[in-house]
Every structure is written in C-alpha cells, then in structure tokens.
Amino acid sequence: MALRLVSIAKDAAPAMAEPAARHRRRLMAVMLADVVNYSHMMSRSEDETHARVSCLARELIDPTISRHGGRIVRSMGDGWLAEFASATDVVRCALEIQRGLATRQADEPDQIKLRIGINTGDVLVDQHDIYGNSVNIAARLESLASPGAICVSQSIYDQARSQPGFFFADRGTQRVKNIPYPIRVYEVSDQPIRLPLRTRLAVHWGSLAVAAGVAAVAVLATAGVLVFGTANPVVARTNKIVVLPFNNIGGSSSDDYLADAITEDLTSELARLPRAWVIASGTAFTYKDRPDTPSAIGRELKVRYALQGSVRRAGPIVRVNARLIDTDNGANLWDNSFAYETSSLADLQDNMLGRIATSLNDEVTVPSLRHEIGTLAADHNPLDERMRAMAATTGYPTPEKFLESRQNAEAGLKADPDNARLLALLAHVLMGDVLNGWNGAGKAEVDRAETAARKAIGLDRNVALAHFALGYVLRLRGDHPASLASFQEAIRIDPNFARAYAQAANALVFVGKPAEAIPMVEQALQLSPNDPAVGVFYWVKGRAYFTLGDYPKAIEALSESARVRPNLWYVQAWLAAAHALTDQAPKASETLVAFNTKFGSEYTLDRITRYYQEEQYQNPTLQAASAHVLEGLRKAGMK
Template sequence: MAETERRLIAIFAADVEGYSRLMGADEVGTLRDLTERRAVLDQLIASHRGRIANTAGDSVLAAFGSAVDAVQCAVEAQAALAKANAGLSRQINFRIGIHVGDVMIKGGDLFGDSVNIAARLQALASAGGCCISSVAYDQVKKILPLEFTDLGAQQVKNIEEPIRAYAVTSKGAATADIVGFATPASSGQLSLPDKPSIAVLPFQNMSGDPEQEYFADGIVEDIITALSRFKSLFVIARNSSFTFKGKAVDIKKVGRELGVRYVLEGSIRKAGGRLRLTGQLIDAASGAHLWADKFDGSLQDVFDLQDRITMSVVAAIAPRLDQAEIERSRRKPTERLDAYDYYLRGLAVVEGATKDENEEALRLFYKAIEIDANFALAHAMLARCFTLRKANGWMADVTKESAETTKLARRAVELGRDDAAVLSRAGYALARVAFEPEEGADLIERALALNPHLSSAWQFGGLLKAFRGEPETAVEHLAHAMRLSPLDPSLYSMQTATALAHFVAGRYDESVLWAEKASREDPNFLPAIRIIATSAGNSGQLERARKAAKRMLEIDPTFRVSKLSDHVPMRRPEDLARYAEGLRRAGLPE
C-alpha cells in the first residue's frame, strides 16, 4: 500500500477552455486534436524537469521542484500550443494555473488545498494564458524575463481566504493577451445563440445585513426562472451566472464567458416592510446601457416587483413574445411570504457538498410546506434533497426515505403541473429514487416543453436517457445542459452523467476521463468514483479500477455489487450486467 508523504512543490494545473462545448460539437475530432496538443504539453513538462501526476482527458496536473521551471514551462507551452493552433478552425486552448505550496503525495497523485488553489488559478486564466499565485510570483519575478499584471485578491471556490493572482506574459506581448484581458479572438468565446440571450448577475444586497444575502439571491433566482419561461429567449442558468457573485465584473468579459448578448445586473434593498429593486440591462458586446429603472413597494409586493422588472427586461429585448407566455411567467410560487422566506433559505444551501448542508436544506423546506402545504416548489426541492442523499449514500433508512421521496415528488407534480422546475426535479426523483424511469422521463419531457432553457431539465433528461440505454441522445442533452450553464459549480454532476452515457455506449476510456474530471471537482461524489471503478475495470485498467474501488468503500463501507440496482436504475439488463462485472473486476465485494 502506497504511503502518503508531504512535500513543498510548484503545482502546475492545466485545463482546456470550453472542452465540453468542443466535445459536443465534434467528439472524435476534438479527441484527436487534444491528443496532439497533449503530446506537445507533456514533452515540455518533461523537458523542464516536471512530473505529470493526476491527469484526466483535457486536464493535466504536474509537479515541479522549482517555481521558475513551472512558470517557464507554462509560457513556452502556451507559445507552442498557439503555434499548433495557427490556421486551424478548431482551437484547443489551455488555461494554466501555478501555485507553490505543501501537498500530499500518494500513489504519485497530488492532494490538498495547494492543488485546489492551482486549479482555481487555472480557472481565472483566459484561454492561452497563465495565472500564478503571489507565492509563485515572489519566486520568479526577479529571475524570469516576463511581465506580470496584478489581478488583485480573488475569492475562489472552496478556498476560505482570497488568493492574490498575477497574469503572466512574455515581455513585449500585447496587453490584450495578458490573462484577465483576453480579446474575443483569443478567448475561445462561446458563440451567440440564434435568439436574444441574457445572463442575470447576482444583485447587490444593499440592506447592510449579510443575513439578507439569501433573500437577494432568491429574488434573482425567481427573475431568472421567469425569464426562462420565454421560449424566445436564451437564458443562462443561475449556477453559472452566480459564479460572478461578490466580484467586480467586466460586463464584456461576462458576455464572452457565458456566450450572451445581454447582461442584467441590479441591487436590492430591504428595510423594514419596504423593498427597492433596481436593475439595468447592458449590451455585453458594446457595454452600452439599454435600460435602467427602480421599483419600490412593500414586502408584500415582492412578486409584483419581480414581475415588473422581468417584463421591463423582456420589453427591451424581445417585445414580440406571446401573451400567454407573459401571463405564465407571472405565476406566484406561494401566497405566504414566510413560507417563501424559508424556501429561499433552503435554496441557498440545497446543492451544498456536505451532509450537514443537505439536512439544513431539508429542515428549511419542511418548514416552508408546514406553513403552505400547497407550495409546489418546496415539495420538489425536498424531493431533490432526498435524491442527493441517495446519490451520496447519506440515507439512514433507505426504505423509509425512498417512500418519503416518492410521496413528495408526486405531491409536487400534483401541485405544479405547469412549472418546469417542479416537474424536472420531481421527475428525476421518481426515476432515481422511486425507480420509475418512464414516468420520470415523461415529466422531464413536459418540463422541457414548458421551458426549453432549463439547464437542470436537460441534465436530468440526459441522465435518464443514459439509464434507458440511449447514450448518444444522452451526450447531446448533457452537452446542451453545460452550454446553458457553462460555469455551473455543479458541473461535476453533468460530467458524471456524461461519463455514464459513454459507459453505456461501451466507450470505457472516455467514460473514465469524464468521471475522473468530475471526481477532481468533488472527490467524495460516489457516482463519479463508481463509474471510474466499473469503466476502468471493464477496460483492463485494473490499478485505476482498484484505486477507485478502495475510495468507494472508504466513503460507503456497506456497498455491495449485489445491491447495484439500488444505486443505478439501468433499464437494460445487459447494461447493469456490464456495470456489475466492471465493479467485480475492480475488487468490490459481492
């Protein structure tokens, strides 16, 4: 058994910008081009005395004994990769992040906060760029003939303290090529949809009370939901637009990264029983302000204020929408503001990564339906909580909790037959927990008919397609989900579903790559680890399979292959049989 050691190293994290989009457009061609680019990158890492550690698909994690070697390798690699891209229609652009810190090394792989920091720095870089931490900067600034741009302190996901970041460029390079200042031509930006497209950024909480943050976020969530009901609009999912929360944003950059023409931003002030919403609509390409207004009212008027700001935005960018769609967008989720308050609090923690967050979300949503027994969305979100408990192995009493999930999901559908968010979450819960895949799929199809821009519906629908033995359609659905929410913090869940689709298609190597990418984002996400074990087992990668199996049993010691159908509701017996065989080869107990 490999022992764990600690070491101070320079961590080099690289990832392909827009990989999901590229794969969705041309899977075979992208894999071919990526293989060629990886050969260039791997050779340069070796020539600078680096060692490749964790790697999966489009991502590379490498260790260097020196920050100078790591940064010099990054700059040379980006130059070589840019040359390889020259004249080609498909651009494979890497983003690179570098940090110096203490890491844990086990079996050749790297773990720890320092690895996470390097990965977050990589995410801050533009396509073809490099972003380094202040620790790395201090070690190279007087040695390498490079220029650095201070990007300030950056608050990044899952890292408590802000990280000071620096962009790197060769001396004499244009400012536009520095990380953080990418031009559209160099950024690998998403193409605009063939209809008006919009992202709603988190509104500023002007109340002076941090406890009201959930309220401001909830209002924006509802505005996004209302806008999403318009079939004439392309609306970015909440999880992606909220990655800009708490940051000073460049609207043009937001437009490029999310692939939208318009951006809505605003603020909310809640004082006593009064509420003020302000909003401004901006053309992301030019930065021009198209519309701005403020809306005042009592707290009891909160839904009316949301309606007014939504209608104003729609009037500015899509004035010919059907009146029926406008009326449907005005439907209130509940008449009880106290129930709505609990719902918003639950919404703020429901997709959290821990069991404690899940239990807190359950408590809050149960309070909401205790106050308003007819609150459809709260019922649906309770079903969602139990679905997450099932996926993560958190259920204390599987039989009892599964029955409760079924009851909540069916009640949600009964109360919210015309609400896409309700139908998609309830439908997936019925398929995943109650083992009713046909009924679940029908509900998700109805959700997509009501709101074709709901990222979660495409995600859940894609996963169910994989369960039903339709892998190609599943991959298409999931690629569309990732386009609707390209910066989604839960992207690992969509990547895991894509891994399952490739498993069903018998593409085991590709399945492993997608699942390992997801597992790096959430190392405790059992579905991703399980797919690594079975796909690696079926493809003869036994060391990789056994490593995943060991991790599975650390998280859930009760797992047995004979109980696989409790976890993976495959429709076709042959798919379930292949899945079980891969787990047996990985060494999991019968």
C-alpha cells in the same frame, strides 16, 4: 376549478329545449362567478367547505347582487350566473363582492376566492334560464381571470371606462374555446392594477388617488410586453443571458438570502421569454463576490446579455436597482429602480421581465397561478420561508444547507399547506438528501418527497421543480419511462433548466437510448458550464458513452467528472473499469489505487455487485453496462 356552473349553457343547448316561440332575446350584462379550487377544498372537508361557501353566498354575494339591481339566474353552490341591466352596476357589484371577500377573510389563511367574468350583449331568455354567445363569452372571461380578479369584455369596458373608481388593465386580444373570433380582454379593479402590459395601461379614476398608487401606474406604463396565455411558441432561443447574483446593500447580512432568492427566481422566470437562452443559476452563483466585469463574464460564458443588480430592504419595502447590459460593448440597455412591498415581489419580477422583454424584442408569457401568502416583513410566513429555502440551495450543496432549506420549507407549509412552490422545494431537498445520503434520509423521505411533488403538481402543473423531484423518485422506484417523462416535463416548463437536461439524459440511458442522452447532457453543459453539479453532468455523459461501448470517450468524460467531483465513488469505479477494458493496465491500476484509498473500505466488489442489483438498475441496458463495469473492475484487480 373547471367551469362547472355553466356546463349546460356555455357549449350546448339544454336537453329539453322549449319551443322557439317561447324564447325571446334581450340586451343585458352577464356576470359569471366561480369558486377557485372548489373541488380540492371539498375533497379536504366537504362539510366545512359547503358551510363556508353557503355563508358567503347568503351574507355577501346574493345580497350584493340584489343591491346592485341584479338577478341570480342560476346558482350551483360553487358558482353564480347573474344578469344586470347596466354595465356599470355589474362592475360595481363584482368589485364589491371581491372587496367584501378579501375583507371578511383577511385573517384566514385558507381564503375562498372567486374568478369573475363579465360581458354584455344579446342574450336568449326563457322562463328559467339565459343562453347564447354572450353567456359563453362571460364564461371564457371568467376562466381567464386570476383568483380574486375580474375580467371583462370590450363592450363592458366601453360602457364603464369613464366611471369613478374603476381601474382597467388591457390584457390583450385572446382566442378562446368555441368562440370563432378573438375577444378583447380587460381586467378591472378598484385600485391601480400592477401588471406588465402588452399595450398601454388604461386607468380611470374619478378623484386623485394616493400618490404612491399613481406612481405605481406610471411605472407600469413602461413595463413592456406581456402575452396573456400559457403556451410558449416554438422560437429560436437566441437571446443568451445570465442573471448575475444580486448584491444585498441594505446593511444587514441577514437579508443576504433575499438577494440570492430574487436572483434564483428571476433566473427561473426568464424561462417565460421564449427567445431567452439563460445560463443556469448554478453557474451564475460561481461569480458571486468576484470582481469580474459583466463583459468578461459574457465572453467566458459566451452570452450577449447580463442582468446585474442590488437589493435593499427597509421594513416592508424592497428596492431593487437593476440594469441590463450588452456584454459585447458594456452598454446599459436599461437601468432602473423598482420599489415594491414585500408581499408583491411577483409584481416586481413581472415588471423587470417586461423591461427585459422589450429590450430583447421578446414576449413574456403569463405564469400559472401564483399561490403565496404573507410578507417578508414578518418572520416565519410562507413567502419568507420560501425565499430562505431557495437561498439555502444556491451555490455548492452541503448537508447543512439542505437541512436548512428543508426546515424553512416545512415551516412555510405549516402556514400554507397548498403552496405548490414550497411543496416542490421540499420534495427537491428531500431527494437531494436521499441521493447524497445526507441528514439520515431514507425510504421515508422518498415517500415524503413523492407525496409533496405530486401534491404540488396537482395544485399547479407548471412548477418545473416538482416534476424534477418526481423524476428522481420514479427513478428510485425503477420506473424509468415515467422518470424520463417527468424530467422532460420540467424542461418543457423551464427550457433553461440545466440539471433537468442532465437527468433526462441519465433517464435516456436507463431506458436504453444512450445515444440520445449525449446531446441532452451537452445542452446541460452549455446552459451551466460551471454548475456545482457539473461533475454529475460529465458522469452522465461518461456513462452514456460507456453503455455505447465507446470506452475512450467514456474515459474522457469520466476523467473530467472525477477531477471536478473526486468524492463520487461510482465515477472512479466506472473510470477504472473503462481503463481496464481498453487494456490500459497502468491507468486502471492507478485509478483503482485512488478508489481504494478513498472508498475501498466501504465499496468492495461484492458491495458494488449488490448495489447494481437494486430496483433502479433492473433493466436490460443498465444490467449489461453494469456487467461490463464489474468485468472491468475484476480485470483491474478489485477484490
């Protein structure tokens, strides 16, 4: 949520300022804590949320602040501003609060989490409140913290770094709102922090930690480059790479989904490398179980780098062996093994991306909030169900695979209804069923998909698949400008999302800009030349040329689409019409015969005419193009 707690103190003086003579300055440590997603929780249940937060404040937060020598300056129900005389005391207090929250809510699926920011410096004090730049900086640090985490300033780090039990991670130098100079940010925890870091991981402990924890710190020290922020700089995407399907070598075929899901996730996560130009997973999965060498695949796809790996699961531990290969010469740029608990797969991905970034002289931007609960070791938990749902959508789509994916997503959402990635997956497969006529999907599924997509976006705007699914919904609703905007937003979030480029191109045709559609679909074809949806890519390209009146180029693209996807009736119909409109009667007749053999009993000229009167086609561009299609089909002899 927004920083409601300090909206008065952080950017403006109070409306009724006291005389300057009554103000004084004092050096103190300041802690700002804020409940994550408080407004959202209140919108679901005001009484329950208020009761839960009040109970935690009364039984945990307020007494912990008092016990560590702090004083609550201001409490707004969903946040606290407290002052301390000691940097060490305030850090210990914050750690105890976060630890206490986690312990008390260990068995609760919908946990209340805090973000905490801590700073020390000169503070302006009056009888009732504290103000000044030091408080503002604490507010900015709190906004940078992840849910359940604590961010502190350089001054706190300098004073507390040598204390036993404090583990610090350098999050880099940040520029924040209304602070004229950059501030150095550190995250602090009571255990080693598993993060890929831009600079060295500064860890301090008073006694020898558990050996596994120390090993994890050692691995992370080499993790690579991280930029703490969300904006991708505009740079040339010159590092062309493909993530080859990871192999499951654990001995159990039931874990195949895990290898597929990790491949899919890593492909999407590579969008966080601003210079990465990534072959889409749809094309990458066509190489699954094939003997092609990475160098041969690199030549075929015209990419310089390939990420190749294997997955082995043993109980709650997933071990991934991965190597980054220069396809020009077959050399390994790095080769490493990563072992993580199944509840920490996001950390595994961060670690691997850090290594890739270092090898490619690139940077990793921090993703949006990762909301995930559960581990893969247990059946039917949200994380496991998401991985299974993702794996079911890889490769060539079928009604059975989409039904399996939908069921997994629905099962995960029962336990974790606010999981944005699961909601996006559900919206995606529902729209896949609707568009393909699978699994009895109809208007109700369109409505469900819209609800799921919008909820996902409300929870996390940076889930590209949610915007992609919403784009389809809006197209069926006939709102083509909004549909285009949704597909473009998916591309902004994931600039390697091949299918989003193709559908953005399709939307451009709908809004009367077919010339602009052609380079967009060309981008899709470059990103995923062997995609299971490549027939649709060529269809979009062919329709764009048809709408422009360039029937020879339309025939070229539509012919390729018909070759790859002979089961798409509209491709055959538009191809027959294009042949007829260019006076190629034999070709038009041949195409129409093939169409009638496959679709004639279902798609007559009258049925196609009614089809193009549906809501999504009620715009001048498509009405004109559809009229020409019908003209061509009549000329070709369709009844």
